[in-house]
Amino acid sequence: MSPYQSWAYGLNEIRFQGAEGGFSREALSELLEKVPLAIAVTLGAQQRFAFANRLFRSALSVPDEDLIGRTVSEVMGDRYTPELQDAREKTFQTGEPQELKDYPLVLTPGTTTYWDIKLLPVRDGDDRINGILTLAAHVTERVKARSEAEIKAREVTLHNERLALAVEATEMGxxxxxxxSGETFWSDRQKEIFGLAKDEPATYEFWYSAIHPEDREHVVSSIGALSEPRSGGQLQLEHRIIRPDGEIRWILSRGRMLYEIVDGELKPARLLGTVVDITERRRGEEVRQLLVQELNHRVKNLFAMTSGMIALTARTAQTPKEMAAALRGRIEALARAHELIRPAITGSEPADGETSIEEIVQAILAPHIIQDGPPQMTLDGPPVRIGAKAATVLTLVLHELATNASKYGALSVAEGRLAITWMQGAMLTLLWREENGPAVAGAPAAEGFGSKLARRSVTDQLGGAIAYDWQPEGLQVRIDLPLSQLRT
Incomplete structure (x- = not known):
């Protein structure tokens, strides 16, 4: 190549052409020496260096005098990777430019640098390829920055995944x-709690209509108060919602209002929050409250029943010794009956195994029956075995009926009579009939606690039904229990 040949640039190639007044080698070298790209020209099939600027030489740590005339393979040695060799060979053989993006090179021991490398064919005046122009941009900082950004993105993704798992584990919406803007976002779990399909949009109108009417005013006013920055922006509410299928659920809603400065004033911006379905917890609390009331109720009844037993025993006993023996027997029977209902009033698990309806009736009624007088109770029904749960519920209900009968009904007087019958058909039906007791004026004005407890036990726990009929001659009660629940 003549020192006076010009270097004409093409889009994908470089041509050296003879022309008057073209760049000299010296002028070209001086022009390219300080360009912030690593530039080199190799000529011939052996790819011998004809030129390399300062950045190229610095990157290879090779002085200029040790580079010109040597082949790429001689200069780079082990640093001349197969991929780089293939790219250069393809450019030289086909004339097609090659490009390597973010290409790693270990140019100095222990240090990896990254380069964007462009390989262009160099042609002579006969349009033949006789060399390669290498342009390389040092992009290590860019690659490191992108790598760090990717690492941070992965960390954020991992954090979000962990957060999602934590939220899923707590079943929070x-x-x-x-x-x-009024825009609303609900997570899938939030929609599930409210009974909204995942593909349905969450709107203010839906949320407002879902709030239980008795709780709506309090909920809406509590959220509205958050618009005032002086409120502190904190929200915690327990309230009921009504799902589209009519089911009522209790939820615990927590939130925080974020504020921003608009035109010099602090204004509400976004309200973020969580929702937890606490229906089971609320039901448990209601059951515990009911059990506390039941315990108080039972303690009062025990005193009343003991007083009644003493009075009944005193009327029939002939001697203090006979009275003591009879009273002791009735108190022991009362203790056995109380043990039967203990699981129901303490919330503990009932004893395993089955029993029969007749055994339950006998155990519950024994403390209330005058043993030495005319029979007060008749039983009639087929042998029916029932499981622990059903036995506990039936024991609780019969205990309530027997307690009331001994305080106010047929078992409160010596001439009173009680008939208990049961039959098994589509359901198990048990009938309780009192006679010859104090006259019944009619149904009480309000359902007592014991009656309410009995009703809830039969309906909620066994899916059955209980009905009271306050006849003048005595109370009549009908209990219907599904056969499928008897062995539970």
Whole structure:
């Protein structure tokens, strides 16, 4: 190549052409020496260096005098990777430019640098390829920055996945409300709690209509108060919702209002929050409260029943010794009956195994029956075995009926009579009939606690029904229990 040949640039190639007044080698070298790209020209099939600028030489740590005339393979040695060799060979053989993006090179021991490398064919005046122009940009910082960004993105993704797993584990629903635009976001779990399909949009109208009417005013006013920054922006509410299928659920909703400065004033921006379905917890609390009331109720009844037994025993006993023996027997029977209902009033698990309806009736009624007088109770029904749960419920109900009968009904007087019958058909039906007791004026004005407890036990726990008929001659009660629940 003549020192006076010009270097004409093409889009994908470089041509050296003879022309008057073209760049000299010296002028070209001086022009390219300080360009912030690593530039080199190799000529011939052996790819011998004809030129390399300062950045190229510095990258290879090779002085200029040790580079010109040597082959790429001689200069780079082990650093001349197969991929780089293939790219250069393809450019030289086909004339097609090759490009390597973010290409790693270990140019100095222990240090990896990254380069964007462009390989262009160099042609002579006969349009033959006789060399390669290498342009390389040092992009190590860019690659490191992108790598760090990718690492941070992965960390954020991992954090979000962990957060999602934590939220899923707690079964919390997530929600967000934009106070400026009114836009609302609900997570899938939030929609599930409210009974909204995942593909349905969450709207203010749906949320408002889902709040139980008795709780709506309090909920809406509590959220509205968050618009005032002086409120502190904290929200915690327990309230009921009504799902589209009519089911009522209790939820615990927590939220925080975020504020921003608009025109010099602090304005509400976004309300973020969570929702937890606490229906089972509320039901448990209601059951515990009911059990506390039941314990108080039972303690009062025990005193009343003991007083009644003493009075009944005193009327029939002939001697203090006979009275003591009879009274002791009745108190022991009362203790056995109380042990039968203990699981129901303490919330503990009932004893395993089955028993029969007749055994339950006998155990519950024994403390209330005058043993030495005319028979007060008749039983009639087929042998029916029932499981622990059903036995516990039936024991609790019969105990309540027997307690009331001994305080106010047929078992409160010596001439009173009680007939208990049961039959098994589509359901198990048990009938309780009192006679010859104090006259019944009619149904009480309000359902007592014991009657309410009995009703809930039969309906909620066994899916049955209980009905009271306050006849003048005595109370009549009908209990219907599904056969499928008897062995539970």
């Amino acid at each position: 997530l929600w967000e409300w934009n106070a400026q």
